[in-house]
Every structure is written in C-alpha cells, then in structure tokens.
Amino acid sequence: MKLLRELIFPLMAVLAAFIVGGILILLIGDNPIQAYKLLIFSALSWPDGIGYTLFHATPLIFTGLAVLVAFRCGLLNIGVEGQLYVAAFAAAWVGITMSQRSAWILVPLCFVAAIFAGGVWGAIPGVLKARFGSHEVINTIMLNFIGIALISYFVQYHYKVPGDPIMQSSEIGKGAHIARLGKFIPGLPERIPLNLAFLLALLCCVLVYYFLWRTKWGYELRSTGASPTAAEYGGISIRKQIVIAMTISGALAGMVGINEVMGYRYRYYDGFSDNYGFTGIAVALLGRNHPFGVIIAALLFGVLQHGGIYVDGFSEHVTKDIVQVLQGTIIIFVAAEAFFRGQFENFSLFKQSKV
Amino acid sequence: MKDLFTTALLWSTVRLATPLVLAAMGGLLSERSGVINIALEGMMLAGAFTAAAVTWAVGNPLIGLAAGMTAGLAIASIHALVSIRYKADQVVTGTAINILMLGMPAFLSGAFFLSSGSTPQIPREQLIPRLPIVAAFLIAVPLIWYVMYRTPFGLRLRAVGENPEAADAAGVGVARMRYWGVLLSGILAGLGGAYLSIGQSSLFTRNMTAGRGFIALAALIFGKWRPVQTMLACLLFGFTEAISIQMQGVVKLPSGEDIPVQFVQMVPYVLTIVVLAGFIGHSRPPRALGIPYQKER
C-alpha cells in the first residue's frame, strides 16, 4: 500500500506535465498525440531505441544519484553540471597524457581522475558552506560557470588538435577505452554507444542505497539532512557531513565523464552535456530521492531525451526543447505535491491516520 | 591603465548594473515577504524573450516592454501559486522554473521563428533608448525604499517576512502579502530581462541572461536585503563586468599575450563567491524566509 502511495504522486506529476506539454504543442500547431507517439515509440524500438535510451539514461542515473545524496543531507547541489564537466576533462587529460599505457593502468587511473575531480569540484561549495555558511545554491551555480569556462580555456589553448575547428580535445589513448555493451549482447551493434558505464551506474545505485541506509555514515548524513540540531545533539559534526555529502555528490556527478569520455567519444567534447546536471535534479525529485526511484526516473528521462531528438527531426514545429519544458513542468508538479494530495484527501483509499 | 577609468567606464557600470538592480529589487520584495526567489533568472529570461519577440512582431518597443513585464509576472505567478498555496519547497520550485526557462524560449522560438533559440534581429529604431531605463532604476530604488519603510504596505510586507504568525494575529493576510511580493518581483525581473534584449542588445539569444539573475540574488544577500545597500552591491557587480570588458584586449599578461577571454568572463562569478563567503556571516535574512506559512496546532 505504501509503495503504491509513493508511486502515485510522481506518476500524476508526469501525467500532468505531459498534458501541459500537449497543450503547448497544440498551441504551436502540431499534433500532440503524434508528437508523443514519436517520442515514446522511437525510444522503445530494438536495438536502436532501447540501446540509445539506456545510453542517455546512464549519465542521468549518475547525476540523479549525485543530487539525491546531497539532498539527503539537506543540500541542493545545482553544481552537478560543472562537476561533471571538470571530471570529464580530468579523465580525458589522463587519457591523453598517458595515452601510451595499457588498459590495466589507464582505465583505473581515468576512473580515479574523474571521480576525484568531480569530488573536489563538489567539495569546494561544501567547504564554503561548512566554513562560512554561504548558501550552496548560489556557489554551485557560480562554480558551474567558472568550471565550464576554465575547462574551455584548457581545451582551447592546450588540448585541442591544432587546426581542428571543433572545440574538442585530442583523442585519448586506446587503453582508456571501455567496452561497449554491444560487444557482449547479441543483436546489439557496437555502433550504439551504450557501454559498461551503464552497469557501473546500476552498481552505484546499489552502493548508494547501502551507504545511506545500512551504514553508520549514511545514518549520520541522513540525520544531518533531517534535523541538523538533533544530529548535533547526537554527536554528529554537521560541518563534516556537509563536506562529505558534497564530495560524494560531486564524485558521482564526475562518473558521467566515464560514460562520455571513456565509453563514447573517446575525447573531451566541449558542450557534451545536454543539461545532464539540471535533469539530474528532476530525476532525483521524481525518484523521491531514492536510488531505485532514480533508476526509473532516469529511464523515463532517457526516453524523453532520445525521443526528443526524433521529435525534433520529424515534426514541423516541435524542437527537442520540449524535453526541457516537460522536465521543468514535472519538477513543478512534483514539488507541488500538495496539489495532488489535496484532491485525494477525500478518497478513503488514502485516508490514514497521522502518518 | 589610465585609459581604463573614464566616464565611459562609469556609464558602462551603470548600464550593466541596470538589469541587476531591477531584478534585485524584485528579489527584495519577494524575499522580504518571506518567499525565496531563486527564479529571478527564469523571470528575466521570460521577460527578455517576450520583449524581443513582441517588439519584433509589433514594431513597438514600449509594447514589447510591457509584454516582457507581463511575461515576468506570468512566471512569477507560477512560483507564487506553487510556493504559497501548495507550500512547495521554494528553492526547488525556483530551480524548476529556471529549468523550464532553459527550454521554453527556445521551444517557442523554434516554433514561431524556426530558429534554434534566438529571435530575429530588431531594427535600431525600434529598440528602447537606454537612458530612460537607467533612469528608471535610479527611481525604483528610492521608491522601493519609501514603500518598504514609510507605508503600511511595506510594514506589513516586512512583518510577514519576519514573523508571519504575528502578522496573521494582527489581521494581516499573510498569503496576500506574499503574492504581492512575488508578483511584483516578476514584473521587475521581467523588466530587467526586457532591458537586456531590447535595450542593451537587439535580439534574444539562448540563455542571454548568463546567470545575472543569480548575481542579482547574490547582490541582495550582500546588500543585507536592504534597498540602498543592494543597489550598491549591484553597482559593484556592474563595475566588475564593465572592467572585464575594458580589460579584454587592453590589459595584457607580462608576456605580452592577451588574457584568455575565459578568465575575464569568470571574474563576476568568482567575485560572487568571495562576497558570499566573506559577508554572509553578518547578514541576517528575513526570519521567515523560505518557510511556507501554515496554521499548525
């Protein structure tokens, strides 16, 4: 019963958002049913639809987890975008600088680079909040701009292939590549970029779950988010928790770089992130800030992401920006949960005492 | 170096600070009433886009300006409704609006103008002359100061942000005052955004606010939620932007090279972080800021 209640409100939020989006599509002169059909079916075909959907979902699982860990500590990490860019570049840098090494050395090193860089970029606003009390929302947004500008500088002036007009770094060494899943799954061609990072993402979900709910560290983190004053009373250091949460959050965000650089483009490509950071916020909220909810929400948004590209190409007026519009609307409806709860208060199915 | 500090620089500062001041004043009204407004950025974008689109369509910048302010108002009404009536987390709602505004203008411009996010160029004569807008902000600040501290409306607004229970017990409608605060912030932020697209520039480009809404919020915090101090903070940020533009191509590194553009771009953002870290400790926000008001047993 409780599970049903937990699912029903996000579901309604999604439905409501689709209705709003549908109205918008109507207003600009296209057929919403057609647009939505395109959106959904293009994402569910085999092998391309499902393959690409899962590929698009991978970074969203990472960013969703990143936002969720911070949220559980009472923090809103809007800096996921900057963290993942910095981390992706770090992974690429290692891959380029040590391109001659074998996979045994390079793969773990690139992993570490991405996780470390993301963690550091996340720790900065964490420390600023712990030490000075400055709000993480503004600091992370500022660091997004700073991080992206910084990396852009490095790529433009130092790591670009000379003469290449595209803003991207040179290729990473072969040893830093990680396998595409097409290698292991029959029927899935290797041209589809779905790679091992997807499995890593699923693993991270399990790890985050265990961390938050089965370890003492997770207990301390969640307590800080639930009630800092009570946590302090229980002997927990709030400052430490803030920094830890933001660092873990940044590290998770950083793993997006693994998917992108090591499993897909094999180089750093400026602007590779299709707003993964902000979508992560939607994913976390829709997934009720729970790792398993994040998987479902990420899959949904993966469908939207892939479908959006199709809709853009195949319909007259609708562009892929409809995806952002839907995302923003979904978050608003999820945040305004009270709106739906109010309507349901009268159904006896949902009447429970006090809880 | 002497060439840097000229009247042109002063004028630049004021000009660049204008959208910040307008948005920050809006933020002030909202936050003093107790509602966190992270969505200033989104409201500015709405204003910028609508003003540009309407001005191009109609040919009249004044109508475009009004349209921009209306767009800001519309977005603000979403924030107000969800935050006040449905008691959602105000930071989440604000962020959602910002995400919405990342996509909405591009979606609409794709539909109407078949472009990837920009509106078509507006001819020179149809733009807003700069002086009146700048004058507007110089009027807005004292006006808001007067309203906040010398009228009953302002007294009630401040009370609602500090201690909504007290205001309620005194017979002041808490929700009503907060709606006023948020809706007015939408109008002002929309005006600030409109200035960007049809005053300072001649079209709307994707994400043209580039974080100004957040900088305005930082200025508000730096200015301790007071009108005059906030205006000064905005001028400071305007100054850094003006200086960084002047520096490009003029100030060089010891080796003779130009400073990479990215570093110059970073300055306002770094400054915001420094300002927040340095001064936030002494700045006390309105006590009820961010806490949805409900009568609870």
Place this chain on the structure above:
Amino acid sequence: MLELRDISKRFGAVQANDRVSFKVETGTIHAIVGENGAGKSTIMRIAYGFYTADSGDILVEGQVRQISRPHDAIALGIGMVHQHFMLVDTMTVAENIVLGAEPGSAFALDLNTAAQRIRSLSEEFKLSVDPNAVIENLSVGQQQRVELLKALYRNARLLILDEPTAVLTPQEVDEFFVILRGMREQGKTIVIITHKLSEVLAISDEVTVMRDGKVVGNVQTKDTNAAELARLMVGREVLLRVEKPEAHVGEPRLKLNNFSVSATDGGKRVNQVSFEVRAGEIVGIAGVEGNGQTELIEALAGLVPASQLSGSISFEGHDITNEGARSRRERGIAHIPEDRHRRGLLLEFSLAENSILGVHYRPPVTSLGNIMLDNAAIQRRVNEIIQGFDVRPANSELPARALSGGNQQKLIIGREFKLNPKLLLVSQPTRGVDIGAIEFIHRKLVALRDAGCAVLLVSAELEEVTSLADRLLIIHKGNIVGEVDPKVATIEEIGLLMTRGH
C-alpha cells in the same frame, strides 16, 4: 459578553473541541483550565478567528457572529495575547502595535499619532513602555505589556490571555494581577487560559474546566478549591507531590568551576557558576525561563562551541570543558533536551532509527567492521525501550512525528536511560506531557537517582522541581543566587531569589 455554543473542531484524527459551551460574563475575569492538550487554547483561538470551528456558534453580546479571521474578532472588540508572543523582533513597539491598523494613509505611515495614543493608553492602564524601543531589546515582561497594548489599541473589550504567567516570576505575577484587576475596574472582560491552579484561585471570578476537548466543569471560583479543580482536570485523584525515599549520596560526579557561557553577541548568559552534583542525588535548578538555564544545560551537554565558554567543567575528575557531545556521551553523560522536537528527535525517522541517535556509530548498533548498522540489534534496542517505558503506539516503524508529546518524551528518556548514565542532564522533562506520563517520568527519574546516577534537573515548574530535587539551586540572570533545601523552603523564598537574586 461572550458565549460559545456547541463548538466542535477536529484536526485530522484529533477531536480538539467537542461541543464546547460556556459563557463569559462582562466585566469578569474568567479562567479556562485544563491540562496540555485539553483544548483550551484551541477554543479561544476559534473565538479569536485564528481557526474556524467545524460546527457551533459564537455569540458576542447576545448576537451570533461569524468570526472567520482575527480581523473579524478585532472588529468585535476581542483581543488576544498569545502564549508565545506574536511580535516582530526587528521592529519597534509602535510598529508592532499598529501593524494591521496603521494610522495615516496608504501612502504615508503616521507613527507619531500612534506613539501619542500608545503613551496615553500606557498611562491609563499602567503599562509603561517606550514606543520607539525595538522589541528584541525589551525584557519579557515589557514585551508582554506591548502585547496587552496591542489589544487595547484596537479597543478590545474582551481580552484573551493564553498562559500569561508562564514567563513571569512570582513577584511579577502579583504585579500582573494588579494590572488585570485594574482593567476589570475599567470595565474590560478578561479570559485567562492557564494550567496553574493557584493563580486561578487567586485572580479569577469564574472557572471553566476542560478535559480531552470537552467542558467538564463550570464553577464560581469562590465555591471551589485546588483539589476539586485538579480532579476535574484529570478525572481522578491526583498526586500533587511525588513520593521519594531518602537519597544515598556518593562522590561528586560533576563539578563546575567559575563556568561561564557567552552568547554570540558577547553577553554572558551563564556567569561564573560553581557547583557540584554528586552520585545518587537530584540537583534542581529553578528559575524563570530565559535566565541562562538553557545555555547551561546545552553547554554541559557539549553543544556550545568552546570559544563561548570560560571556566571549567570536570566530570569524575577529568576536565571535559573542551570535549564535544560525542565524547561526553561516551563518558556516561546523558541528556534529555529541553526542546525535544529540535534536539531530541529526528521527527521524520522511525522510532527504531531514533532509538540509536547518539550511539549509532559503535557496537552493538554497528557490526561488520563497525560500518554497517545491525538491524537486529537495533530492533532489540528499540523494543526494550518501547516495553520498558510504555511508549505508545508500540510500533517501531512509525515516524517519531506520529507520537504524542508524552510518548515522544518517554522514547527519549528510554533512549538516554539505556546508556546507564553516570550523569543525567534533564531540562523541562514534562513540558507538554499529559499527567499520566508525568507521574511515570517522575518515578523513573527518582529510580535512576536511587540506582546511583547523578541528576541535574532544570524545570520552570516550581512544583516539579521542588518535589523532585534533593538540593535546589536558583538561577537569576545567569548567576546561581542561592541554594535551598526544597523540603523546607517556601515558595515565597524561592520566588524572591528568582526575581531579585538575593
């Protein structure tokens, strides 16, 4: 003047008021008594328009009236002074008083006219206060006067006062009663909500007793006494003092030496305090709230940064002044906090998760290399607490928020007692707790003392602290101004120390 007829109000699953009916005669002081949760605040808030009743009528001077918001009540001449003052700290007295009824036009606030009127009202009712003073700089007594002036400014003829003496010393209470009698002479009607029987008998003309949302009694004050009122309030014979055997006192456990706690603004909240607490005794600290007790206990629990402390605290001979909350708990110092919602519980978490707060980081709660939480061990622990301390409902998966105040408190007490503490710091243990639980908690505290624990008890309820403590210290403006033997000291003696400090 005011009549309430068959008023009912439900909050979710709780029937706060159940067909409440009574009359308040003009020009009288009418008391409404009942325990916490009896519904007395609710019914008067309905009369003031803060809440709306589900059913029933409100009659003002014989006429049925709709009161759906405070605005309506104020227009009918009803004013209310709440238990927790409804004042905006950063604004001045005048601004607070006129809020909602501002003189001048919509374009210009006229505070001078307001100040004049305030001064004349101050004179008339002997409520002296400076209209231009900022609220946060005023004392509690002065703030209360501002609240009264707020109601009088709006020409209130009926004043509702919710627990007005909670923050006053016995002497201030006498002065307050003089003011109330003065108002009655001037023709005002006063309704006073309280749970302090002695005050009801001292000041009121008529009493209405409420219990569990219903009116259970309505008498003229001169016709009744404390025992009868208490019995009506509770429904059975009430033990007004706890039975307690002789204390067997051991060696000193806690020693404070010239200990001070400063606040962030530099002012000293606790000033050069020295005393000790020995094993097997309960040391009580009596004092009006706001005299440093809160800061003292928080500092002793390790929740105040060392930079704000001076002097020393030693426990069992070790200097612990600079130790944090965790290490203090490890030494055997348990803490039952004053504010259980803020400090004592993680309201959204289950009872099980709350039961390990403070011990969550070491065995037996953890296992597998001291990292993983051992769910079986946690279940055992929470069940022991639930059984041993009669926590209801007995469901360890419920969120703490779902429990009543009394049960929440029992959970916290059970959790802290499970540490087998050597020193227990306890502050306001029975605030907001129903009488059945109060007796239970008192017995548990005495039992802990008898088992050899040292107990430091802070309470604003004089009856509680005098009946439980073996030694009683009185605190005033951060200083310990005296020590008395609670078995022989009189309320007057204690009250004097609480007010004047000597």
